[in-house]
Amino acid sequence: MRVETLFSWLAFAAAAARAKYIVPGGRWHDTDGNLINAHAGGVTVEPETGKFYWFGEYKIEEQEEGGGVTVYSSEDLATWTYEGLALAPIEGHPYISPEHIIQRPKVAYSESLNQYHMWWHADNSTYGWLLQGFATADTIAGPYTFVNATAPLGNWSQDFGMFTDHKDGRAYALYSNGDRKEGRDVYLTTFNDDITALDTVVHRWDKFDLEAPTIIQTEGSYYALMSHKTGYRPNNVVAFRADSLAGPWSQPFFVAPPNTRTFNSQSGFSLRIVGENKTTYLYLGDQWDSNSLWESRYIWLPVNIDDEKKTLEVEWHDVYELDV
Template identity: 80%
Template sequence: MWLSGSVLLLSAAVAQAKYIVPGARWRDTDGNLVNAHAGNVIQDNGTFWWFGEYKVEGQEEGGGVSVYSSTDLATWASHGLALEPVEGSPYISPSNIIQRPKVVYSESTGKYHMWWHADNSSYGLLLQGFATADTPAGPYSFVNATAPLGNWSQDFGMFTDYKDGRTYALYSNGDRAEGRDVYLTSYNKEVTALDEVVHRFDKFDLEAPTIIQTERSYYALMSHKTGYRPNNVVAFRADSLSGPWSQPWIVAPLNTRTYNSQSGFTLRIKGSKKTTYLYLGDQWDSNSLWESRYIWLPMNIHDNRRTLEVEWHDVYDLNVKTGDFKPVKGREYTSKDATTNGNAFKQEANFASDGVILTGIEGNDSTVTFHGIEGTGKPQWVSFYYQNTDDMGFGDQPGGSPDRIGGSWQLRRISSVVVNGNTEKVETLYQRDTHKGIILSTPLQLTLNKGSKNTITVGGLSNGFHYKGADLDKIVVYPSEK
């Protein structure tokens, strides 16, 4: 298959591997935020192509499908829009919904085929869109939007069996009471139309489906229907796609809500030494969809035990040629040794690293400071381990707690981060909702002075309801990238 000269230049430019940092603000080679949500990744002649929803700031629909390329899954070059909205189109206009795009190469046609959930702004069409292109980056030409075998189609996924090359669609068929199934349906040989239903996951009321394949098993991952609020993703297992499929189980520690992410796609990296399976999830921010983050994590699969778990790593290094990944080791600084200012204080917490957590972090008057931090003088990742108990509710929060009936959900607290007292450069740290006693982490890239005399001070910024930062357990400082 033909690839452009720009991709060859990219290969040389990113020969040095970079770290993968789940939940970080990922930027492309031009310095812009990567904007490719709920899509998929394909590999073509040694290059990875990432397709996803392009979210326009301030709106949910009408952005089209973006495309990026990489040779290491960490350094991404933007190729703009693979599928652009068309004014006046009944299916891909700026007012239409173009969600969960997936691309596959069709050997029969020699083209790249894109499929997605095609809808209007009221979700009244429930169709699958189809477009084709001669190259991975496109542009893709719209072909049609159809009801799959006469059925409804909402959240959309795609899977290609690496053993026989057959491609399948996965789709939930709506939110109405009579449409709470997920269908697994085969495509014809050309991947131009659906062929037949292979299996139906009945009445589990799930969405965001994806399948990962091992030598012995198929694992289907799906999320519950909670809109942009994260939940506990579940998995099913089967020996064949037609089933029988197992009962579902939760794939990440309970109440982490799958590390505040939703399933979107899974990727098999077959290397020269081992095979690594990646969970490619979306960390949606309903306050600002266009800058939602990505949670890409290894999956620990044991076919003998018939289990699959998503593993959390703050920072890891993946070699796509060998298939090996290695968690990067950082240095911890716990809340026990931090200092407090104003109304911030240390509180007993039997679930925290040293039995102590930092709380009362509010505005610029009540802050906490970590001292004696070792820096490299270059940008390096710092993970902030925190608890956000917004599930407990606030008196000034309309609707009360998100875990109450009718409650609202802000999904985040926002903290200010200042390095070495330099208040002219304040970094912003978004801390998603966790739960009582649940510690999660969120990363920020900071530049520390070389040596061990650095300080990091954390305060609170407004998220629309209050100026409170999340409670802090510890920070972990990672070495600069290679």
């Protein structure tokens, strides 16, 4: 009976993965039947079509870094089509060769330049640079052309995130500044109007020693979610709340029951989805497999927010569908 139940569940999970359902922690395949390989990235909405584009690190089997950035497209956040390498490594390149680190890529649309801009954590193999990489493309799926890699306002930058305020369209960078004693902060910084360079530091989470930052914006609040530094091991993701991006920000609180270690995931991105019937906030986490990084899985879950009580909770679902 237990075996039959197990096979029934596996069959259901496989069917759900093919249908327009999201199965957190399942083996997600694209429309060609291949495992989706887009880790620690983010989802960007194409302004003209409303289509979703998922960018992430391309992990090569038995290799930790050097794969570049993949991109997939979807109209429902459940059925994904492989669009190719948005940013491909270039042999001998000083910043994006297969020997270099290209981590946590994010993409935003620059309305003033009518371009798509990709930003990421750019580094050498020893994490000695701690820079931000920048590339551009005329179409959202790319390919993207490398522009530069810089130290943000003269600082270090490791885990990288982006956030766009849906009320005024302003883009922001979120980044931790490394593990050195002089670092261990997380910065929230505005981009310039063209999204080609950083402009002004809005807030600094001083010495919290967190990483993998993302921000969820409701109609009345901002919630900054961040992970502790435990490598590829999951931990209890925390959130800070504020009425404005400049703060003051609350003390950190857990976003999921502590015994779940955020459902065995690490934060990295979040998404606000305005559907026909309701607005959904989505937590986009990574479930790392340190023994086989390219097979790491994805924990995407709805977020329950109560602005009156000033609470946020990531909710577990075995399987669910979205109103997009």
